[in-house]
Amino acid sequence: MTDVPRSRPGGGFVTFLLVTTGLAVTLAALVRLFGIDGTRYMLATTAxxxxxxxxxxLTGLVALLVKRWAVALVTLLLSAVLTAAVAPRAFPDSRPVGVGRPLKVMSMNLLVGxxxxxxxxxxxxxxxxDVLALQELTPAMVADLDRAKLAQxxxxxxxxxxxxxxxxxxASRYPVTxxxxxxPSTLRQAGALVDLPGRDVEIVSVHPLPPVVPEGPEQWQRDLAGLPARTLTGPIRVLAGDFNATLDHASLRRLLNTGYVDAADQVGDGLAPTWPADSPWWPPGVTIDHVLVDNRCPVDTFEVVDVPGSDHRAIVSRFVVPAP
Structure with missing residues (x-):
């Protein structure tokens, strides 16, 4: 009597689906883990x-269930490594002790007014x-804000x-210069020195060109590289706006490494999507609006706020500007 080979559950079609999905996960994970800000398609995938x-x-668990051991091993291993990079954003970091003046910053992309x-x-x-950073600010929107009495x-x-x-x-509660x-950048990025009582603060309304434009991501990379690094010898510096980048993009992580922290990440809200605000299913929500603060500033709160009419959600963060 001869043994009849047992077919694995699901047959060849399930194997094909799992291998295809596993390959896609593998390529996307490797692009993220190696920090490759490549083509616009790679950048969209990294987001x-x-x-x-x-x-x-999910792919790894299904592969385990149907005994596709190689697919299960690769996808679960890569998922574990990705978890180490992504999961900490959902948990608050320890807040350092800071003595100074609280400052609340809000940022909003206005969707061309x-x-x-x-x-x-x-x-x-x-x-x-206290300070409001605006992107896609049109002359008509300025008039609307004046009628809404923003200046009050x-x-x-x-x-x-x-x-x-x-x-x-x-726009600011305190005098600005x-x-x-x-x-110079394709999209204007207003900068100001805020005369905060006790210590000045520099702020930039950030808006690099999106990396997924047909011309490619080169201008996006230049815009992010041109954002000012945190400096120990100058004023406290805050970058707030629509970065068109998530914390998974290498260009944004390099900027953070100059001495900034992401306010949402600090309080455990680093996975809260900010775009698109008006599409519940597709494209999937991503976190591309940020408040980056000097890492000497303890962060107290971060919140995502819906404002009708825009495809972005507003973001609000409260942090402490330390005394000099």
Whole structure:
């Protein structure tokens, strides 16, 4: 009597699906783990790293269930490594002791001036915002903000409004002086020195060109590389805005390594999606809006806020500017 080879559960079709999915997870994971900011398609895939992690775990578990051992081993191993990179964003870091003045910063991409100005100003008041960074600020939006009485809450401003999506601005409770803190870029990135009582703070309304434009990601890389590093000898520095990058992109991690911390990551909200605000299913939500603060500033809170009319959610963070 001869033994009849047993076919594995699911047959060849299941094997094909698992191998194909496992290969996709492997390639996406390796791009993220090796820090390759390559083509626009690779950058778009890197933005989806948390979803790749979930897909990898599911693929590995199914592969275990149907005894595709090689697929299970590779996908679960890569998922474990990705988990070490992604999971800490969901847990708060220990807050260092800091003595100084609290500062609350809000950032909002206005979708070429289509955001609801009255709703935005209401959120500014509700959250008692000190500094507001705006992207895609148009002349018409400035008029809408004036009608909504933004100046009553934040009377000082550095606005670089332009038609289309290239304008930006900063509004503040405290006096501001315009500063050129970035090289020339396709999208304007307003900079200002905020005369905070006790210690000045520099802030940039960040908005690099998206990396997925047909021309490719080169300008996005230059824009991110041109953002000012944190310096120990100058003012406390804050970068707030639409970075068109997640914490999985190597270009943003390099910027963080110059001496910044991501406010959302510090308080355990680093996976809260900020774009798109108006699409519940596709494309998947990603975290591309950030408040980066000097790592000498203890972060207290971070919140994602919905403002009608925009495809981005606003973000609000409270942190402490240490005394000099």
């Amino acid at each position: 989806l790293t948390p979803y790749v992690l979930v897909l990898g775990v 289509k955001a609801d100005a009255e709703a935005l100003v209401e959120q500014v008041r509700r959250h008692d915002v 809450a934040l009377p000082y401003r550095v606005f670089r409004d332009e038609p289309g999506g290239s304008g930006s601005g900063i 315009a500063r050129d803190l970035t090289p």
